[in-house]
Amino acid sequence: MAESLPHDLILSVEAIHTYIGQFHILEGVSLQVRRGSITVLLGRNGAGKTTTLKSILGLTPPRLGRVVFDGVEIQGKHAYDIAAMGIGYVPEHRAIFRHLTVAENLRLAERKKGDLERKADFIFRLFPDLKRLYKLGGAQLSGGQQQMLAIARALVADNKLLLIDEPSEGLAPVIIEQMMEAIRELSTTTTVLLVEQNFLMASRLGQDYYIIDDGKTVHQGRMEDLLRNEALIHQYLGASIRQGGGVA
Amino acid sequence: MKQTTWWREYQPLIISLGLVVGLSLLAWRGLGTQAFIRTTLSGLTLSALFFMVAAGLTLVFGLMDVLNFAQGSMFMIGAYLGWQFYTNPTFLFGLAPLVLALIAGLMGMALLYPLVHSWKLSPDRQKLLRAALLLLALLLALLGLWQYDVRGLAKTAMVSSMVASNPLAEASPQEPLARFWVRPLLVFLAGWCIALAQARPGDETLVVQRSETRRSAFLLAGLVLLTIVSTLVRESGPIAVLLLNGNLRFFLALLTSLLVGLALGSVIERLLISPLYTRPLYQILITMGLAYVIGELVQLLWDPLPYAMDRPPLFAQPGKAETVLEWLRQGSATLNIFGVTFPTYRLFIIFLGITMFVALSLVMKYSRLGMIIRAGVQDRDMVEALGINVRRVFTLVFAMGTALAALGGIGAAPFMPVEPVMGDRFLMQGFITVVIGGMGSTTGAALGALLLGLARAFGDYLALKYGLTPSISEASTVIIMVIVLLARPSGLLGKKE
Numbered sequence: 200m201a202e203s204l205p206h207d208l209i210l211s212v213e214a215i216h217t218y219i220g221q222f223h224i225l226e227g228v229s230l231q232v233r234r235g236s237i238t239v240l241l242g243r244n245g246a247g248k249t250t251t252l253k254s255i256l257g258l259t260p261p262r263l264g265r266v267v268f269d270g271v272e273i274q275g276k277h278a279y280d281i282a283a284m285g286i287g288y289v290p291e292h293r294a295i296f297r298h299l300t301v302a303e304n305l306r307l308a309e310r311k312k313g314d315l316e317r318k319a320d321f322i323f324r325l326f327p328d329l330k331r332l333y334k335l336g337g338a339q340l341s342g343g344q345q346q347m348l349a350i351a352r353a354l355v356a357d358n359k360l361l362l363i364d365e366p367s368e369g370l371a372p373v374i375i376e377q378m379m380e381a382i383r384e385l386s387t388t389t390t391v392l393l394v395e396q397n398f399l400m401a402s403r404l405g406q407d408y409y410i411i412d413d414g415k416t417v418h419q420g421r422m423e424d425l426l427r428n429e430a431l432i433h434q435y436l437g438a439s440i441r442q443g444g445g446v447a
Numbered sequence: 448m449k450q451t452t453w454w455r456e457y458q459p460l461i462i463s464l465g466l467v468v469g470l471s472l473l474a475w476r477g478l479g480t481q482a483f484i485r486t487t488l489s490g491l492t493l494s495a496l497f498f499m500v501a502a503g504l505t506l507v508f509g510l511m512d513v514l515n516f517a518q519g520s521m522f523m524i525g526a527y528l529g530w531q532f533y534t535n536p537t538f539l540f541g542l543a544p545l546v547l548a549l550i551a552g553l554m555g556m557a558l559l560y561p562l563v564h565s566w567k568l569s570p571d572r573q574k575l576l577r578a579a580l581l582l583l584a585l586l587l588a589l590l591g592l593w594q595y596d597v598r599g600l601a602k603t604a605m606v607s608s609m610v611a612s613n614p615l616a617e618a619s620p621q622e623p624l625a626r627f628w629v630r631p632l633l634v635f636l637a638g639w640c641i642a643l644a645q646a647r648p649g650d651e652t653l654v655v656q657r658s659e660t661r662r663s664a665f666l667l668a669g670l671v672l673l674t675i676v677s678t679l680v681r682e683s684g685p686i687a688v689l690l691l692n693g694n695l696r697f698f699l700a701l702l703t704s705l706l707v708g709l710a711l712g713s714v715i716e717r718l719l720i721s722p723l724y725t726r727p728l729y730q731i732l733i734t735m736g737l738a739y740v741i742g743e744l745v746q747l748l749w750d751p752l753p754y755a756m757d758r759p760p761l762f763a764q765p766g767k768a769e770t771v772l773e774w775l776r777q778g779s780a781t782l783n784i785f786g787v788t789f790p791t792y793r794l795f796i797i798f799l800g801i802t803m804f805v806a807l808s809l810v811m812k813y814s815r816l817g818m819i820i821r822a823g824v825q826d827r828d829m830v831e832a833l834g835i836n837v838r839r840v841f842t843l844v845f846a847m848g849t850a851l852a853a854l855g856g857i858g859a860a861p862f863m864p865v866e867p868v869m870g871d872r873f874l875m876q877g878f879i880t881v882v883i884g885g886m887g888s889t890t891g892a893a894l895g896a897l898l899l900g901l902a903r904a905f906g907d908y909l910a911l912k913y914g915l916t917p918s919i920s921e922a923s924t925v926i927i928m929v930i931v932l933l934a935r936p937s938g939l940l941g942k943k944e
Contacts, residue, residue, distance in 0.1 A: 258828050283834035294829050296822040303818050308833050356834065 208267075209234045209360055209390050210255065215264030215274070217247075217254045224250045225261065226414040232360070232407075237382070237391045239405030239422070241398070241436055247414040248394040249291055252362045255392075256288055257281045269359060283310060287353030291364040291394075293345040295352065297337040301329060304337055304348055308355035315355050321388075322351045325381045343374035350381065360390045367397040379404060398436060402426055410435050459939040463894055467901065474905060484787045486908045487901065492793040492862075494900025495800025499855025500870075500877035501884070501892040502807055503848025509824040509887020511841050512727060513720060516734040518852050519874030520741040524711065525704040525853025526860040526869060527745060530756045532700040535604040537685045539703070541621055542600070544678040545591065548631035550710075551670035552638015557663035559646040568649030577644040584640035591633030595622070601748040621681045631674050697759035701857055708853025712846030720845065721838065738874075745867050753864035762792040762861070792861055799858045803851060804893050811889050820844060824887035879924050883931045885941025894939055899924050 210232040217225040225247050232238045240248045253259040255266055257278035266274040273281050282288065296304050305322070309315050323330045326347040332340060340348060346366055353361050366382065367375045379400055382391060386404075395401040401408070408425050410418040412435055425431065475483040500522055507515050531538050568576065600621075621627070677684075688696060719737065723729045757763065761778045768774035768782050774791055781788045811817035819840050823830045831837050856870070863869060880899055884891030906920025931939060 256832055258832065277836075277838070278828070278831040279834050279836045279838075282832050288829075288832040290829060290832070294826055296825055296829070298821055298825055299818065303822075307815075307818050307822055307830075307835075310834055352833070 207233050209269055210392065211265075211267040212251070212255060213265040213267070215251075215254055215261035215266060217250055217259050217261045219250070219259060224259075224414055225254060227264070227416070228254075228411060228414065229416050230409045230419070232390060232392050234390055235386075236406045237386050237393060237404050238407040238409065239401045240392065240394045240409050240411060241401060242411040243435065244396075246411045248411055249364055250414075251411065252288070252364055252392070252394060255281075256286060256362065285357065285359040287356065287358035287361045287389075289349045289353050289361065289363040289366065291368060293342065293349050293368075295337045295340075295345050295348050300334055300336055301332050301340070301348055302334060304352055305355050308352045310356040314357070318355050322354055325354075325384060326351055343370050343377075346370060346374075346378060347381070350378075350385075354385060358389055360392065361385070362392050362394075364394045365396060366393075367395065367400050375400060398432070459935060460890065460894065463898065463939055467897065471901075478908070480785065481787050482908065484785055485789065486904045488784070488787075488789050488793065488797070489907075490901035490904030491797045491800075491897075492900070493903050494896045495797050496855055496859055496873060497876050497880050497899055498800050498893055498896035499803060499858065500852050500873045501880035501896055502803065502889060503851045504877050505881045505884065505887060505889065505892045506820060506844050507848045508881065510820055510827070510844055511720075511724075513845070514731050514734065515845075515848065516731065516874065517715070517737040517741065518848070518877060519870030519872075520738045521708060521711070521849040521852040521870070522856040522859070522873050523745065523867065523870035524741060525708055525856025526756075526865050527749065527856075528707050528853075529700040529704040529857025530754065530860050530865050531601075531604045532688070532703045533696055533756065533759075535685065536688045537603040537621070538597075538600040540677070540681050540684040542597070544627075544631040544674050544681065545634045547670055547674040547677055548635040549588075549638040551667055551674055552635045552640075553642050553645075554663050554667040554670060555639050555642035556645045557660045558667065559643050561660065563643065563646050563648040564650065566649045573647065573649045576648055580640045580644035584637040584644070587633050587637035587640065591630045591637065595630060598748060605749065605752075605754070624678070624681075627681070628678065631678055635671075635674070693760040693763075697761075701854060704853045704857040705850050708850035709846045711853075712849030713842050715849070716842045716845035721841065742867050751867055753866040756860045756865055758792050758861040762790075762795060796858055796862060799854075800896075803854070804889070807851075807889050816840070816843065876924065879928050881938075883928055883938060885935075885938025888938075888940040891938055891940035898927055902927055 208231050210230075212228060212230045214227045214229050215225055216223070216227060228247065228251050230238070230240070230251075240251060242248050250259055254261045255268075255273075257273070257276055257280075261274055264274065265272060268281070268284060268286065271284070273284065296307070299307065305315055328344055329347060329351055332344060337345070337348070350361075350363065350366065353363075363382065366378050370378065375397065382393070382404060385391070393401070393404065395404075402422060402425070405422045408418075408420060408422050409416055410431075417435065418431060471483075471487065474486075478486065500518055503521075504515060504518050507513050528539065680687075688699070691699070715737065719733050720730055723733065758780070761775070763780060764778045766777070766779050766781070767788055768777060768779035768791070771782065773779065774782050780791060782791050782794065811821060819830060819835060819837075823837065823840065827837060830840075852870075855873075859869070876899060880892055880895035882895075883898060884893070884895030902923040903920050906923040907917060909915070910917045910919045935941070
């Protein structure tokens with residue numbers, strides 16, 4: 200991996216171990232995210248990608264290891280304190296609040312009064328559809344619209360880092376294309392840590408990559424190096440390449 | 448597509464309301480207008496009471512997954528304290544300085560934190576210090592209450608309600624100030640010790656924000672002031688209250704119960720519930736245990752006797768009013784409603800229930816707190832991930848729930864005997880209401896309460912008319928629950944996942 204000075208890092212995860220109930224899910228995941236980059240977390244289903252995001256955020260707090268965000272150790276803090284430091288979370292399965300309207304979903308994400316008004320232009324430029332759907336209930340949105348809302352929700356407050364979990368899951372190719380555009384655009388203003396099964400999308404967005412397998416970081420580097428290493432792709436990501444339409 | 452989802456969301460509401468209206472029409476044809484109106488109004492009275500207990504249960508379970516078995520006790524406590532305030536507030540005025548002093552002391556936590564968190568102490572020493580502080584607090588509190596005649600204070604309302612003469616004669620057997628003044632001071636110091644222990648001297652992991660410190664300082668100053676004032680008005684306060692107009696006094700009694708419910712709820716959540724979020728089963732056990740403790744305390748203070756609270760003057764004059772205006776002018780005990788003579792106080796209970804439902808619905812729909820609750824019922828983790836302090840919301844919601852139950856208790860007090868077991872029935876009915884209505888939905892709780900109340904009233908009426916056993920009406924609630932659960936396992940408007 201390219202040399203990065205410590206102050207270039209917005210997030211540094213150091214050998215975290217996370218348990219869910221009796222199960223030892225993460226057995227030493229380490230990763231570093233450079234400020235302003237898109238870093239992709241790759242790996243098979245059940246490798247521990249989602250748990251890694253949740254451990255960073257404190258939803259499944261790690262038992263061992265360190266998480267440093269923006270120069271501050273955050274492991275062991277309450278999830279709401281961690282999030283309030285400037286981390287936005289876009290969970291898998293488009294977990295928006297379905298009993299709230301689009302407007303309420305966005306309003307809820309405000310940390311200061313007026314956040315939404317300040318960010319509205321940016322959000323609606325990224326996702327023009329949301330303006331039209333503003334008054335509708337969350338349950339009435341299509342899958343793609345829900346995903347847009349889930350990302351938009353993470354943009355309302357001033358977040359320095361976005362954790363985005365499988366934004367392309369279950370979406371039509373046209374919508375995936377749109378989603379990629381949006382993520383590329385928003386990454387000009389914040390840093391993104393992205394979990395993505397769709398290798399095509401991951402490879403086109405990501406600058407750095409980490410491969411997680413069986414709860415451990417097994418590989419890391421620059422995305423362009425990974426694209427040249429077909430053996431590695433096959434070894435860890437075999438299934439997901441075919442799903443994603445192959446590597447160029 | 449828009450219409451179909453709308454239909455899907457409101458289908459159970461519409462169907463059950465339709466059923467209620469249809470059955471009511473049938474009952475109307477069958478029973479005749481008079482019996483129908485009387486039974487419906489009786490049913491609505493019950494519905495209102497069920498709702499007041501169930502509203503808190505449904506919110507607390509929906510958001511926090513806590514089954515609050517002490518909700519019936521909160522109803523009972525609300526009734527007792529409101530009754531005390533209305534009949535003879537000597538007891539409340541005697542205890543107020545001590546309670547306020549304790550809370551004022553506890554507020555010191557955020558103030559002490561910046562001073563003590565950087566103390567250099569080994570973990571063992573920290574633990575030892577905390578234990579010693581808590582022990583000291585206990586000692587100070589005991590010393591503060593030493594030979595304080597709490598039971599004597601509690602008995603004042605009993606005496607005056609028994610002789611039913613001028614309550615002022617019995618108003619104020621308070622300790623003289625010269626002996627009393629050390630008590631709030633000792634209790635304040637006890638609270639201060641607990642606060643110091645809670646500030647965890649030497650523990651660097653605890654984080655208290657600066658804004659919190661400032662707010663605590665203001666609260667502390669205000670509470671100390673209140674403590675001093677309440678210490679001085681222990682004797683004049685009760686007399687002033689008793690000289691007030693009865694209706695105003697009753698209104699203040701409602702307010703007292705509401706506030707005590709809020710305070711008690713926040714203390715219970717902070718002290719007993721919040722340390723146990725990782726052990727849900729223990730939370731159920733602790734609320735059950737709490738119900739027993741509160742029941743025994745109440746019996747200790749007021750003896751296991753039923754008391755009858757007087758109705759406020761607006762509902763007390765014998766005689767029947769022909770119109771609502773006439774009732775409001777004369778304060779009649781009964782009102783003529785389409786030829787049916789109905790007690791006005793029960794109308795007030797219905798009014799109280801509806802007011803509560805409307806207020807709660809408005810809060811749920813339009814306030815940020817309501818938005819957080821609705822979102823949290825569906826996905827608590829995601830609410831946290833937005834940076835919202837859910838722990839604080841939990842405390843608030845729990846306190847809201849107990850406050851509603853306490854308000855229901857004082858609302859019910861002039862209508863039923865005030866006794867230690869008065870909340871038990873409502874707790875059971877409240878749980879069934881919540882199961883029928885669906886966890887986490889205020890409208891669901893209202894709908895469930897409506898169904899149960901009406902079923903009880905009509906069941907009673909029919910059982911009486913056809914010489915059936917009255918158990919039929921009691922069974923009706925369970926039958927309704929079974930039918931609803933077979934059709935919709937998550938309740939009529941359940942949103943919990």
